[in-house]
Amino acid sequence: MIKVWGSLIFLAGLLVISILVSFTCLDPTSMDTAFIGKPQPPSLNHIFGTDELGRDIFIRAIFGARISLMVGFVSVGIALVIGMIIGVLSGFVGGVVDEVIMRCIDMLMALPTLFLILIIQVILEPSIINIMVVIGATSWMGIARLVRAEVLSIKERIFVTAVRARGLKENLILFKHIFPHTLNPIIVAAMLGMGGAILTESVLSFLGLGVQPPNPSWGNMLESSLGYMRDAPWMALIPGILITCTVLSLNFLGDGLWLLLDPKAKDANVKRT
Numbered sequence: 001m002i003k004v005w006g007s008l009i010f011l012a013g014l015l016v017i018s019i020l021v022s023f024t025c026l027d028p029t030s031m032d033t034a035f036i037g038k039p040q041p042p043s044l045n046h047i048f049g050t051d052e053l054g055r056d057i058f059i060r061a062i063f064g065a066r067i068s069l070m071v072g073f074v075s076v077g078i079a080l081v082i083g084m085i086i087g088v089l090s091g092f093v094g095g096v097v098d099e100v101i102m103r104c105i106d107m108l109m110a111l112p113t114l115f116l117i118l119i120i121q122v123i124l125e126p127s128i129i130n131i132m133v134v135i136g137a138t139s140w141m142g143i144a145r146l147v148r149a150e151v152l153s154i155k156e157r158i159f160v161t162a163v164r165a166r167g168l169k170e171n172l173i174l175f176k177h178i179f180p181h182t183l184n185p186i187i188v189a190a191m192l193g194m195g196g197a198i199l200t201e202s203v204l205s206f207l208g209l210g211v212q213p214p215n216p217s218w219g220n221m222l223e224s225s226l227g228y229m230r231d232a233p234w235m236a237l238i239p240g241i242l243i244t245c246t247v248l249s250l251n252f253l254g255d256g257l258w259l260l261l262d263p264k265a266k267d268a269n270v271k272r273t
Helices: 001-024 057-093 095-110 113-122 128-137 139-152 156-165 172-208 218-224 236-261 263-272
Strands: none
Touching: 001 057, 057 128, 057 139, 057 218, 057 236, 057 263, 095 139, 113 128, 113 139, 113 172, 128 172, 128 236, 139 172, 139 263, 156 172, 156 263, 218 236
């Protein structure tokens, strides 16, 4: 549980700092003209150093964290809404509707998601809103399959048969007795999905199809460091470490929630240890 608590503290701190920075006068695009073309290593004045344009990497990393977390929250929220609606519909209605939906999902999952996102981003004008919508609209299929499986399992249980025998309407059975039992795996999937969304945004920004300069994101900070890997390695090291720590923390937190919310997983983990 140490890694779970450590991940929670790291993510909470990152979130708080990202929110508080909005109420400051810090500007991630401000340049120190004395350092243009001469990146400075970490020092007391610039604790993470400066980049090739004399901009403070610490300030840019904080603003980049705000963008990455926003992309994670919003894109996963979009994926959850679409995935839950389609998964519940497919699992509860069943029959031909379920078969058609599942074959469509199989076809969509067979497509290379990253290349699909790249194509859409090339067609659309790169912007943070487009990134969130595109990532969310291309990552709901796994959630839909997960929700469908849970609904198929739960609707055959004895307590559902009992409330159906009482003459309760089907929509009440679905939303009052079936859907609440699907929330635990959905919460875990959301945490894991946030890490994937942050990685995707970083890749898009690195390729120039995501957040556009001079606005900072961890991805475009990595891209701008390519020409200075030997002389100024801190330019790549800082955003790289932040991306790695954030994604790992989300995965550790997702694993922790899975153990907490699923008694079977907890028992299996105890036996394994």
